[in-house]
Amino acid sequence: MTETSTVLITGASAGIGAAYAERFARRGHDLVLVARNKARLEVLSEQLRKEHGVSVDVLQADVTNADDLAAVETRLRDDDRIGILVNNAGASLAGTFVDQAASDITQLIALNATAVARLAGAVAPRFIKAGSGAIINVSSVVGLAPEFGMSVYGATKAFVTFLSQGLSLELGPKGIYVQAVLPAATRTELWELVGIDVNTLPAVMEVGELVDAALAGFDKREPVTIPPLHDAAQWDAYQTARQAMIPGFAQVHAAERYRSAS
Helix, strand or coil, rough: CCCCCCCEEECCCHHHHHHHHHHHCCCCEEEEEEECCCHHHHHHHHHHHHHHHCEEEEEEEEEEEEHHHHHHHHHHHHHHCEEEEECCCCCCCCCCHHHCCHHHHHHHHHHHHHHHHHHHHHHHHHHHHHHCEEEEEEHHHHHCHHHHCCCHHHHHHHHHHHHHHHHHHHHHHHHHEEEECCCEEECCHHHHCCCCHHHHHCCCHHHHHHHHHHHHHHHEEEEEEEECCCCCCHHHHHHEEEEEHHHHCCCCCCHHHHCCCC
């Protein structure tokens, strides 16, 4: 991965994706911007070309659509210039689990989880062959907190974080950097789309600050970057406690507390 390899960003028409596009363009990277809203992509791409002198390709795609997803996969497989994938496209759902339609749940999983895995899977073999490359997966702190009551959304984000950590272990030795980015509440359109006034939330990070922090973690090659977590030792303790359990999983018999009293 060269310092100015092309970056493909999904969900690039607004919010976090658009901020990533601007920041990478500022760093001199050419871009492939992917989203459903072609008009917004065209406006953003023209702005980035003028302000930063980079090449910007627009790829209109809905990554929950099989044909569109396949087209993005093909671009990732075939375009040797792309050295960084930013899996940012995502959404949430309004209401509680029992209020959410099965079709909406299926669509959300397709967007937040399936597309992330498919696109990473499309680009990884080429990165392995090159011995370099980077995959940034935008997850969420909600994936660590079922207490927030966003069950399906949080489950998809837990998937993204786990996938990122697993891929980091698998692909890191082959020269590929994988980063999971876990925002908390960030000022994007996501809230409006699920009927929540973002201004009613107790603490909201601005998109630019979120992406700048995420890129600071990227530059440090952090496997997991949590911009709103001020006490990094808490994450370290969480990881240490989790890893301490692993040796105990290899057992022939169930734990004493689960054995029948009879």
